Amino acid sequence: MIVRLLGAVLCGASLLACTSSAPQTAEPGSTVRLLAHDSFLLSDEVLASFTAQTGIEVQVLAGGDAGSMVAGAILAAGAPTADVLFGADNTLVQKAIDARVFEPYEAMERGTITPEIADYLDTDAVTPIDYGDVCVNIDDAWFEREGITPPASLEDLTDPRYRDLLVVQDPATSSPGLAFLLATISRFGDSWPDYWTRLRENGVKVAGSWTDAYYSDFTPAGGERPLVVSYATSPPAEIVFAEGTPPARPSTSVLTDGCYRQIEYAGVLAGTENPAGARLLIDWLLSRRVQEDIPLNMFVFPARSDAQLPQVFTDFAAQVEKPEQIPADQIAMNLDEWLARWDEILGR
Amino acid sequence: MVGAVGRDPRTLTVPVALRYAWLVPAGFITAFLLIPIAVLIGVVADAATLTGLGDIGLWRVAGLAATQALTSVLLTLVIGIPITGLLYRCDFQGRRGLLALATVPFVLPTVVVALALRTLLGDVVPQGLGLVLIAHVYVNLAVVIRIVGARWSRVDPRTVAVARTLGASPLTAWRTVTVPALRSSIGAAAAVVFVFSFTSLGIIAVAGDGTVRTLESVIVRRTSVLLDFPGAAAAAFLQVLVVTLVLVVTVRTRSPRTVGRTWNPRPAARPRTRIGIHASAIVVGVMLIAPLATMALASVRVDGAWTITWWPELLNGRIGVGSPQGALIRSIGIAVATGILASLIGGLAAASALAHRAGRTVAGIGLLPLGVSAATLGVGTLLAFGRDPVDLRATGLLIPIAHALVAVPLVIAVAVPALTETSNQRGLVAATLGARPLRAWWTCYGPVLRVVMIAAGGLAAAVSLGEFGAASVLARADSPTVPVLIERLLGRPGDASFGVAACLSVVLMAVTLVLVGLIDRLGRQRGVPL
Amino acid sequence: MTISYASSELILDNLIIGYTAPLRDPINVQVHPGRILGILGSSGCGKSTLLSTIAGIVPALGGDVFLDGERITDLRIDERRVGLVFQEPLLFDHLSVADNVAYGLRRQGVPRSQARARARELLTWIGLPDFDERSVTTLSGGQAQRIALARAVAPAPRALLLDEPFSALDAPLRRRLALETRERIESLGIPAIHVTHDPEEAALICSEILSW
Numbered sequence A: 001m002i003v004r005l006l007g008a009v010l011c012g013a014s015l016l017a018c019t020s021s022a023p024q025t026a027e028p029g030s031t032v033r034l035l036a037h038d039s040f041l042l043s044d045e046v047l048a049s050f051t052a053q054t055g056i057e058v059q060v061l062a063g064g065d066a067g068s069m070v071a072g073a074i075l076a077a078g079a080p081t082a083d084v085l086f087g088a089d090n091t092l093v094q095k096a097i098d099a100r101v102f103e104p105y106e107a108m109e110r111g112t113i114t115p116e117i118a119d120y121l122d123t124d125a126v127t128p129i130d131y132g133d134v135c136v137n138i139d140d141a142w143f144e145r146e147g148i149t150p151p152a153s154l155e156d157l158t159d160p161r162y163r164d165l166l167v168v169q170d171p172a173t174s175s176p177g178l179a180f181l182l183a184t185i186s187r188f189g190d191s192w193p194d195y196w197t198r199l200r201e202n203g204v205k206v207a208g209s210w211t212d213a214y215y216s217d218f219t220p221a222g223g224e225r226p227l228v229v230s231y232a233t234s235p236p237a238e239i240v241f242a243e244g245t246p247p248a249r250p251s252t253s254v255l256t257d258g259c260y261r262q263i264e265y266a267g268v269l270a271g272t273e274n275p276a277g278a279r280l281l282i283d284w285l286l287s288r289r290v291q292e293d294i295p296l297n298m299f300v301f302p303a304r305s306d307a308q309l310p311q312v313f314t315d316f317a318a319q320v321e322k323p324e325q326i327p328a329d330q331i332a333m334n335l336d337e338w339l340a341r342w343d344e345i346l347g348r
Numbered sequence B: 001m002v003g004a005v006g007r008d009p010r011t012l013t014v015p016v017a018l019r020y021a022w023l024v025p026a027g028f029i030t031a032f033l034l035i036p037i038a039v040l041i042g043v044v045a046d047a048a049t050l051t052g053l054g055d056i057g058l059w060r061v062a063g064l065a066a067t068q069a070l071t072s073v074l075l076t077l078v079i080g081i082p083i084t085g086l087l088y089r090c091d092f093q094g095r096r097g098l099l100a101l102a103t104v105p106f107v108l109p110t111v112v113v114a115l116a117l118r119t120l121l122g123d124v125v126p127q128g129l130g131l132v133l134i135a136h137v138y139v140n141l142a143v144v145i146r147i148v149g150a151r152w153s154r155v156d157p158r159t160v161a162v163a164r165t166l167g168a169s170p171l172t173a174w175r176t177v178t179v180p181a182l183r184s185s186i187g188a189a190a191a192v193v194f195v196f197s198f199t200s201l202g203i204i205a206v207a208g209d210g211t212v213r214t215l216e217s218v219i220v221r222r223t224s225v226l227l228d229f230p231g232a233a234a235a236a237f238l239q240v241l242v243v244t245l246v247l248v249v250t251v252r253t254r255s256p257r258t259v260g261r262t263w264n265p266r267p268a269a270r271p272r273t274r275i276g277i278h279a280s281a282i283v284v285g286v287m288l289i290a291p292l293a294t295m296a297l298a299s300v301r302v303d304g305a306w307t308i309t310w311w312p313e314l315l316n317g318r319i320g321v322g323s324p325q326g327a328l329i330r331s332i333g334i335a336v337a338t339g340i341l342a343s344l345i346g347g348l349a350a351a352s353a354l355a356h357r358a359g360r361t362v363a364g365i366g367l368l369p370l371g372v373s374a375a376t377l378g379v380g381t382l383l384a385f386g387r388d389p390v391d392l393r394a395t396g397l398l399i400p401i402a403h404a405l406v407a408v409p410l411v412i413a414v415a416v417p418a419l420t421e422t423s424n425q426r427g428l429v430a431a432t433l434g435a436r437p438l439r440a441w442w443t444c445y446g447p448v449l450r451v452v453m454i455a456a457g458g459l460a461a462a463v464s465l466g467e468f469g470a471a472s473v474l475a476r477a478d479s480p481t482v483p484v485l486i487e488r489l490l491g492r493p494g495d496a497s498f499g500v501a502a503c504l505s506v507v508l509m510a511v512t513l514v515l516v517g518l519i520d521r522l523g524r525q526r527g528v529p530l
Numbered sequence C: 001m002t003i004s005y006a007s008s009e010l011i012l013d014n015l016i017i018g019y020t021a022p023l024r025d026p027i028n029v030q031v032h033p034g035r036i037l038g039i040l041g042s043s044g045c046g047k048s049t050l051l052s053t054i055a056g057i058v059p060a061l062g063g064d065v066f067l068d069g070e071r072i073t074d075l076r077i078d079e080r081r082v083g084l085v086f087q088e089p090l091l092f093d094h095l096s097v098a099d100n101v102a103y104g105l106r107r108q109g110v111p112r113s114q115a116r117a118r119a120r121e122l123l124t125w126i127g128l129p130d131f132d133e134r135s136v137t138t139l140s141g142g143q144a145q146r147i148a149l150a151r152a153v154a155p156a157p158r159a160l161l162l163d164e165p166f167s168a169l170d171a172p173l174r175r176r177l178a179l180e181t182r183e184r185i186e187s188l189g190i191p192a193i194h195v196t197h198d199p200e201e202a203a204l205i206c207s208e209i210l211s212w
Helices: A002-013 A044-054 A066-075 A093-098 A115-120 A140-146 A175-201 A210-217 A234-240 A275-285 A288-298 A311-316 A328-345 B002-006 B023-044 B047-053 B056-089 B095-107 B110-121 B129-152 B157-165 B170-198 B202-207 B215-224 B229-253 B271-298 B310-316 B324-355 B357-365 B374-385 B398-420 B425-432 B437-466 B469-474 B482-490 B495-526 C047-055 C097-107 C112-125 C141-153 C171-188 C199-205
Strands: A031-036 A057-062 A084-089 A127-139 A166-169 A205-207 A227-231 A252-269 C010-016 C027-031 C036-040 C062-067 C082-085 C159-163 C192-196 C208-211
Touching (some): A031 A066, A044 A057, A066 A084, A066 B023, A066 B374, A084 A275, A093 A328, A115 A127, A127 A175, A127 A275, A127 A288, A175 A210, A175 A227, A175 A252, A205 A210, B023 B324, B023 B357, B023 B374, B047 B229, B056 B095, B056 B215, B056 B229, B056 B271, B095 B437, B095 B495, B110 B129, B110 B271, B110 B482, B110 B495, B129 B170, B129 B202, B157 C047, B157 C141, B170 B229, B271 B495, B310 B495, B324 B357, B324 B437, B324 B482, B398 B469, B425 B437, B437 B495, B469 B482, C010 C047, C027 C036, C036 C199, C097 C112, C159 C171, C171 C199
Parallel strands (some): A031 A057, A166 A205
Antiparallel strands (some): A084 A252, A127 A227, C010 C062
């Protein structure tokens, strides 16, 4: 009783709209299980707020990386091991939808989602929660020292001036690596293999993972490549994660041309034991409180248009005007072939 | 002739209870290995799986992986056998410490080992096949050292001396006397190293350059990138096939074990030899410790300066991805549960292997988890026991169960030889004094079995501490194990994440080292070969 | 059948034995060809160490070993041509009986067929003809010990060292084998040292006895 009362009070006080039309059949005291990938992270207080509002416990289950998690969900489709899944991105989500992993639900505040994000996938099977742009990052200090103008476009990367300067990730083992490949496919269409041939001839290096590329090969980390495939939010991350006094501004910047937009979705798992609680959790993920907690924990942008961004984001995160995207169904259909072709071009 | 008969375990009446003991390990393996695999196959395999088996590319990967694994085996033997000789046949200060040290890489998370080697050798050996081979040798040295060493310590040094007096040079004596005596153990070690290298994943990911592949890495790529399950099933099927084949051949060709005492090495008599031995020991020690030291160094360095900022984080846990302290406590809890479970199951399997034909079959099947990828096992377990109608997740037993499965082959490998080499004369004496069969059996094998189970349980616990594949699938997000937490930290930006990951790795190393040292000591004190 | 080798003499000249510290006072001994010196003593008195030192398994701490007039103190084990038989037969498990006996000849470069022919002669000599293809794991203790003797003798050693070779056998067999062995060593005409803790065995086999 007290929990319910407290929930009601907090509900009223919080920014979450607890309208009476919300499916209030969820039982307080029950548990809702959130299956999330390893990068899922929210502040403890924010996580606790769901229980405070609804009286429902949240149990976060690890699914490994996003791919393994979605794979597990597909294998368990219809008899899920959790109630809600968070973190299927646009390269994975279509196959999950096709496998009937999700039970359709239209989030209460779906209307608040930034239109470009909402429009990418026209389905109520899943709800976009956040997005991020994968872009080439530039070590400005290095270019300044060498007296070279940094590249300004994807095409520039094949210019001999930038020979042996770029490190990318293997698209088969790294999510940003895959996003960058998709960006080039979106940009160059059928001639993408030619672009990659030129990249190879220009000495592109392939790392196994983002961590390897960013923390070993990238020049600020002591590597030899001043251009790396990373995120539009890497510069603010540099400030936030800096040890000691953070620098006034990041030493790296973002090449805003040829960025690929990754959108992360959440959905109610079909066959859930707690459908009402699951729906509440989706609504909560889209609430302003959670949305505003997302940037500094996961270093992605909130899907909600009215979520306030932290200062470090507004100052240093690159705003990508025209991100590259490929429709989810096309990815689901062609990915295997693209990866095989990529292997071939890179001589693997 | 009394002696010869007395050695035969079958002359001691097998207690009824033991005749059916094989049912327990058989049930465990069926429930937690065969059922999850069957469920997984039921979900993913379809006509496309069969088509997938006809894929030339898949067979090419299998061929390349086999070549890679054979090379790993060869290198591990060439480097491992001389080290085994040094550790088991020469006496010098710090010999036992070195032996424990050599075991640590085997039980550490492969990702940590590969990362350490890459940090250490990155400038000399670029990522790729070379570094993968080095990592495989480093990790698998313990397999060769332990398996071959156990046999080597039973080769009577006087037999070699006799060969020498008959005119054999040291090398000839080694080739014509020692090697033939070690042959079956070298074969067994080679098979295990082959299986580990053939199914390698973490090392391929971290030390490879994307061009080095195993069927295991194909499985992961097909499941978690392409979401191509029938294709993944085809790769998994092929992998299990190859591994089973290798294990069957090894078990078949295993020659009968010789019973004999263990010969402790004596200090070398000649000063020149002594100097040589110490120099080799130092070289081996440096070789073994350098990668581990790299990690230890990383835990106290940032940007080329000394720091102790990461260590307090282990207790404070402000790192976001999960509390290190909690993960340590959890991992130790899981390790203890795994140790108990694995030693019970493995001990029963070994005991029944002694008592019953079915038991010997079960002990053979118990080796099978070696070839089933931990990640596959994890997903299968989740599908079979992670949801209704049988949801064991809340019990917290899923990870210990999966870890026990991974560790049971090792327990069997330790326990079966120790038991078969125990003379049953004490049991016969007890029987003539009127002891009932179970009592007589226990009088005979109990003391050895107890030590073996404690030691094997310790080994299983060490394996559990470092296991990543299954835990990553089965752990709850808010309650990661230490290796899962390390992996998460390594995937996150920031010096802090890396520093704390290094600290956790050091703690894992230390705990493992102590555990292995204690096991060795126990075996030595009780005179049981481990 | 008689098999005999060129006669030689074994001399221990102020030999100091031990692993790190001397186990006894310097030893001075001379063994003539065809004679068997018995050394009688309890365990730990250095009997086995003495044999190991003569064979070259353990280096001498001082003094010299002469064989056939040659100083062999610094020679490697395999260059000394000194036969050694232990308490256990220590046969090579992976070889047949004939290949065990032929082992030393093979190390001298004798072709396999010749070496095996010679091994068959020696098997007849020790009274085990037709044993050549037997597996060594099927032998009784007495048979195995006789084969060990044949193996030690095969490559024509210049001296023979016996380290309690019969103590693992039961009494009647031990007596018989001791007598046989004495006869064979005498017929070989090489010096031998036999160490034992059993005075009866020593009396049976040795030409002279040194009590340690």
